[in-house]
Amino acid sequence: MKTALEHPLVADYLRRLDNALASLEAGAAAELSEQLRAHFIDALAADASDDKVAEVLASLGPPATVAAEAGPPWPERRHPRQPLRRRIAIRVRRTSLRAWLIIVPLAATICLAAGTRIYWAVQPSLGFNGGSYTWWYPVDATHDVISRAAFVTQDTVALRPGQLQGIGILLYNPSDMTQRILGTPRILDTPHFGGFLGTPEPPQIAVSTTMPWKLEGEPHELRYEIGGAIPPHSYRWVRVLWRSWHCLANEPGGWFGSNELTVRVQLGWVTRTETIQLPTLFALSITKANLDAGYCKAHGGFQPQP
């Protein structure tokens, strides 16, 4: 389908923009490029006149101005980490001779593998880091309700018994090592969630295989891999799908939800559990129709709440 991006004036602007963004970190440049492309698509009809296009371009400002404004953006650029070798050298210079007399014999007793393992273990965990998120299926994403109470934002959709539901979330790996998400996630906080996600089949978690900020950056357009990895200092979309299960509830009008996601993660040879704080409380509401659907009965009967 033709879009405003194909208009010669827009294409020329985007070409100059991409050149102006060349000095930025690749992810930041790609994201800004995606945002402006979305701006053009929203602002201009596919058959917009030259005058209308020129008006929108003039309002946006020159590509160089936009690129200059993106100057000091990303956390890792604002606070660039020293290379590991330099960090070690600085630490060595600051250690006194007396301390060395203690450290050297001690270090000799620790094998290289153990040292490596410790290094892996202290790597920071995956995190949300102000990224993006969405309910995965359009039927949920178009009908979600966002509410706010007691300083908690809650994003609620209707529970669809026996059907797949899920979320997509952009996670950041702040560590120096690739982190591979192995495990079945558990969403915690309420006693309902173990049953909700644990049956009748394990939830599935997958990681996008590419950078999220390609053209248009839409998470559904990316490829996903179960057991996929997030490279060091990179973002990836993470897709969590589960078959919804409401049979632990005993009346309509309630909801299950959580604002934490727990995953099993592998760094090098080490496997550990990481709890990721989600940007909102994802919740599933239960309606009378859910409870009348007969689904619980067909799957072992209705169970009262603990």
Next chain:
Amino acid sequence: MRGMDYTGETTELRRGVLGPCVLALLAERPRFGLELVRDMSHADGLLTSEGTVYPLLNRLRDSGWVTSRWRHEGDQRPRRYYSITEQGRAHLTGFRAEWSAFAAAVDTVLRIDAGQRRVREPGRQAAGKPHEDST
């Protein structure tokens, strides 16, 4: 002081307040990019270049004050909606308090200066009550 160029000063001032203005709009409700840009443009003189809103949004996101999520609405293509975080709300509340005091202080000083000038201009009637220190 005619002929003096204030563009640089107002540009810096504008840059300083754009972030809180974006947060204020997002505190009202989440918005997608173009929607936010258009609403900012409705405030005369606030935006000189609409394209600069996007880098600003990314900086606010990096600060943890703004977050974004993809939403599908009807038959329209998915859009990225930006919303304010709890940290962002706290920052906005703090800025609002500081801004009120700051703006009032600046306004007071500017009014005093204007009053003095009116009194000192020869051959012209002062518009307000003359200051006692005028000579």
